Amino acid sequence: xxxxxxxxxxxxxxxxxxxxxxxxxxxxxxxxxxxxxxxxxxxxxxxxxxxxxxxxxxxxxxxxxxxxxxxxxxxxxxxxxxxxxxxxxxxxxxxxxxxxxxxxxxxxxxxxxxxxxxxxxxxxxxxxxxxxxxxxxxxxxxxxxxxxxxxxxxxxxxxxxxxxxxxxxxxxxxxxxxxxxxxxxxxxxxxxxxxxxxxxxxxxxxxxxxxxxxxxxxxxxxxxxxxxxxxxxxxxxxxxxxxxxxxxxxxxxxxxxxxxxxxxxxxxxxxxxxxxxxxxxxxxxxxxxxxxxxxxxxxxxxxxxxxxxxxxxxxx
Amino acid sequence: xxxxxxxxxxxxxxxxxxxxxxxxxxxxxxxxxxxxxxxxxxxxxxxxxxxxxxxxxxxxxxxxxxxxxxxxxxxxxxxxxxxxxxxxxxxxxx
Amino acid sequence: xxxxxxxxxxxxxxxxxxxxxxxxxxxxxxxxxxxxxxxxxxxxxxxxxxxxxxxxxxxxxxxxxxxxxxxxxxxxxxxxxxxxxxxxxxxxxxxxxxxxxxxxxxxxxxxxxxxxxxxxxxxxxxxxxxxxxxxxxxxxxxxxxxxxxxxxxxxxxxxxxxxxxxxxxxxxxxxxxxxxxxxxxxxxxxxxxxxxxxxxxxxxxxxxxxxxxxxxxxxxxxxxxxxxxxxxxxxxxxxxxxxxxxxxxxxxxxxxxxxxxxxxxxxxxxxxxxxxxxxxxxxxxxxxxxxxxxxxxxxxxxxxxxxxxxxxxxxxxxxxxxxxxxxxxxxxxxxxxxxxxxxxxxxxxxxxxxxxxxxxxxxxxxxxxxxxxxxxxxxxxxxxxxxxxx
Numbered sequence: 001x002x003x004x005x006x007x008x009x010x011x012x013x014x015x016x017x018x019x020x021x022x023x024x025x026x027x028x029x030x031x032x033x034x035x036x037x038x039x040x041x042x043x044x045x046x047x048x049x050x051x052x053x054x055x056x057x058x059x060x061x062x063x064x065x066x067x068x069x070x071x072x073x074x075x076x077x078x079x080x081x082x083x084x085x086x087x088x089x090x091x092x093x094x095x096x097x098x099x100x101x102x103x104x105x106x107x108x109x110x111x112x113x114x115x116x117x118x119x120x121x122x123x124x125x126x127x128x129x130x131x132x133x134x135x136x137x138x139x140x141x142x143x144x145x146x147x148x149x150x151x152x153x154x155x156x157x158x159x160x161x162x163x164x165x166x167x168x169x170x171x172x173x174x175x176x177x178x179x180x181x182x183x184x185x186x187x188x189x190x191x192x193x194x195x196x197x198x199x200x201x202x203x204x205x206x207x208x209x210x211x212x213x214x215x216x217x218x219x220x221x222x223x224x225x226x227x228x229x230x231x232x233x234x235x236x237x238x239x240x241x242x243x244x245x246x247x248x249x250x251x252x253x254x255x256x257x258x259x260x261x262x263x264x265x266x267x268x269x270x271x272x273x274x275x276x277x278x279x280x281x282x283x284x285x286x287x288x289x290x291x292x293x294x295x296x297x298x299x300x301x302x303x304x305x306x307x308x309x310x311x312x313x314x315x316x
Numbered sequence: 317x318x319x320x321x322x323x324x325x326x327x328x329x330x331x332x333x334x335x336x337x338x339x340x341x342x343x344x345x346x347x348x349x350x351x352x353x354x355x356x357x358x359x360x361x362x363x364x365x366x367x368x369x370x371x372x373x374x375x376x377x378x379x380x381x382x383x384x385x386x387x388x389x390x391x392x393x394x395x396x397x398x399x400x401x402x403x404x405x406x407x408x409x410x
Numbered sequence: 411x412x413x414x415x416x417x418x419x420x421x422x423x424x425x426x427x428x429x430x431x432x433x434x435x436x437x438x439x440x441x442x443x444x445x446x447x448x449x450x451x452x453x454x455x456x457x458x459x460x461x462x463x464x465x466x467x468x469x470x471x472x473x474x475x476x477x478x479x480x481x482x483x484x485x486x487x488x489x490x491x492x493x494x495x496x497x498x499x500x501x502x503x504x505x506x507x508x509x510x511x512x513x514x515x516x517x518x519x520x521x522x523x524x525x526x527x528x529x530x531x532x533x534x535x536x537x538x539x540x541x542x543x544x545x546x547x548x549x550x551x552x553x554x555x556x557x558x559x560x561x562x563x564x565x566x567x568x569x570x571x572x573x574x575x576x577x578x579x580x581x582x583x584x585x586x587x588x589x590x591x592x593x594x595x596x597x598x599x600x601x602x603x604x605x606x607x608x609x610x611x612x613x614x615x616x617x618x619x620x621x622x623x624x625x626x627x628x629x630x631x632x633x634x635x636x637x638x639x640x641x642x643x644x645x646x647x648x649x650x651x652x653x654x655x656x657x658x659x660x661x662x663x664x665x666x667x668x669x670x671x672x673x674x675x676x677x678x679x680x681x682x683x684x685x686x687x688x689x690x691x692x693x694x695x696x697x698x699x700x701x702x703x704x705x706x707x708x709x710x711x712x713x714x715x716x717x718x719x720x721x722x723x724x725x726x727x728x729x730x731x732x733x734x735x736x737x738x739x740x741x742x743x744x745x746x747x748x749x750x751x752x753x754x755x756x757x758x759x760x761x762x763x764x765x766x767x768x769x770x771x772x773x774x775x776x777x778x779x780x781x782x783x784x785x786x787x788x789x790x791x792x793x794x795x796x797x798x799x800x
Contacts, residue, residue, distance in 0.1 A: 026340070026386070027341045028345070028372075029343075042368075052610045066620065074612060076615070077617075078620070079501065083471060086475045089466070090479035092478075094486070127468075134466075241395055320624070325636070331608070333608055
């Protein structure tokens with residue numbers, strides 16, 4: 001799995017060598033039990049101090065930067081909602097030119113673009129596609145909490161089927177979100193970039209190793225991180241990690257990585273739990289009937305089978 | 317000048333940048349909580365999972381190897397108690 | 411300066427950008443700006459310009475990447491026009507709000523609908539309040555020289571604001587003109603390397619673009635506004651220095667024609683040249699006429715402007731953009747508002763001319779003058795050349 005250019009000497013993160021330093025300070029304003037800031041904190045632990053972050057408008061931007069306080073200990077810029085990948089392109093290009101012209105003395109920093117699912121799957125998809133296609137050496141992290149939480153839980157194209165949000169409400173004529181979640185990692189992978197992965201803070205070592213690989217491999221990398229949101233999902237704050245783990249254990253959010261086109265499922269689930277167990281932890285799914293849940297189970301199984309077949313065909 | 321303003325415009329950094337990294341640590345988010353974690357040191361195996369899963373980054377290892385939460389920041393979400401493999405942490409009002 | 415060389419103005423602008431030794435060009439092609447960025451990509455491809463050329467997927471991303479690159483401390487250039495400028499709109503405010511000295515050429519062109527690739531000032535007039543320094547070039551030589559000077563103005567630590575150099579699309583961009591190029595070593599002496607004030611540097615972490623809570627938003631905007639107000643003196647200083655070095659005098663407001671004219675035309679951009687020909691011919695026939703050119707549009711040089719028209723009885727303001735629903739075109743609005751406080755005001759005529767690439771000739775200016783004299787113009791504004799059945 002690690003015999004890919006740039007990963008020959010890859011030193012894995014294990015329980016023994018998890019960095020203890022945080023690059024997002026305490027005192028940020030994320031909601032109680034926010035697994036999104038937790039995931040971002042894990043990303044930053046691996047990225048370390050020699051990093052520049054471009055952050056799209058959204059929860060993470062707003063909870064970390066109300067003037068005059070910043071939770072960021074690394075250089076950070078917020079420009080707008082839909083353009084973070086383009087801003088990161090500019091930063092990467094600027095540093096590259098300055099380094100070549102010997103006006104930037106130190107090792108080139110990691111450039112990380114951070115956006116929520118709205119900033120990534122909806123309004124910023126064009127900018128993301130452009131930046132991935134151009135081959136900038138940067139990491140794009142999508143923190144997917146499956147709706148526009150910052151503006152009050154409106155649906156995005158990354159909201160899962162059946163979820164009730166303030167713009168996909170459940171009603172006599174609707175089960176809530178009526179479309180299947182957009183497959184952003186597949187779209188990223190279609191750009192033939194060297195590294196794409198899904199990750200989840202409930203599987204922190206897997207997440208951290210993926211971030212480390214993404215930052216080690218030269219070229220664009222995309223990591224799509226499941227980010228439990230108690231406020232928007234109407235789940236219990238203390239359950240955020242438990243729910244995150246359930247998402248993987250039920251195959252609702254499979255963990256995999258695609259290195260230079262080769263897909264590997266990084267967390268194999270031998271006996272998946274029924275999706276019902278996952279859905280019942282969140283009141284956004286509380287209205288779903290047995291039929292609805294069966295439908296979600298079938299599509300989840302089909303999607304998993306598809307991934308497994310992609311895995312076996314790409315390992316051949 | 318408005319007494320609502322944080323400072324005079326001449327005092328702002330260029331482009332309203334903030335040049336004091338991590339100064340959000342000034343903010344006491346601990347007053348959001350109703351419950352706070354209490355660790356039973358008899359049960360604690362010092363695995364540190366509570367620290368890893370704390371969204372406030374406010375649980376760090378002390379000299380004795382335990383992981384107390386900094387209540388100045390702890391918002392009382394209870395993830396640490398829920399995730400503790402030994403059920404050593406309880407959320408309490410006390 | 412070397413001997414003049416005949417060159418398309420777009421290519422002369424690209425040459426200026428190359429001579430400024432930019433670090434990053436982030437651009438998206440749009441007519442009539444394309445030749446500028448094509449030429450820059452060639453310079454980068456053949457090693458004549460050591461820069462990163464970022465061929466973005468839209469103008470929105472062009473300006474976004476420019477913001478990122480400038481914030482990283484790189485000298486950054488882009489160019490656009492019309493729809494592209496409109497697509498950048500949101501980010502233009504952020505570039506000035508973050509105080510990033512990006513230099514941009516705007517090849518002025520009409521806005522859709524209907525789609526038009528031809529010249530007018532509708533694009534930039536829709537961006538009046540973006541907080542950028544905005545200059546208008548009259549001819550190719552000026553477009554070339556102001557492009558180099560723009561970097562020095564924007565990057566001055568008393569300014570640190572983005573700047574756009576407006577160049578009339580096709581009328582200038584696609585014209586082959588004799589251009590006097592400045593030697594590279596002279597450019598280097600004039601324009602020192604970019605020394606950014608605040609950058610995204612891990613050695614000294616800054617947070618750029620934090621949430622502007624109500625307790626700081628006004629102060630933040632004031633800082634930006636004051637920088638723009640203060641930039642006027644720096645623009646004057648840099649252009650005066652330019653004049654000393656290269657023998658080309660560029661004032662913020664230019665007045666030409668008779669010593670104390672009764673009537674002056676007020677223009678921006680390339681129309682100034684045609685107007686001047688009309689003024690000269692009318693003067694020869696005994697009329698007392700002048701011309702005032704607004705070179706610096708933002709910040710508006712009000713003292714210089716008032717001084718330029720102080721002894722004038724009548725002004726004919728030529729706007730190259732409509733401001734639908736208003737009483738005047740955008741330039742005339744500016745001037746009328748400015749004159750309101752003045753004890754003595756000239757009579758003001760306003761003509762909207764040359765929309766969407768319609769030719770405005772010497773003959774047209776003579777006719778405008780005649781109609782103004784005979785009080786035949788609409789008291790609000792006249793759309794010149796609009797064909798009507800009425």
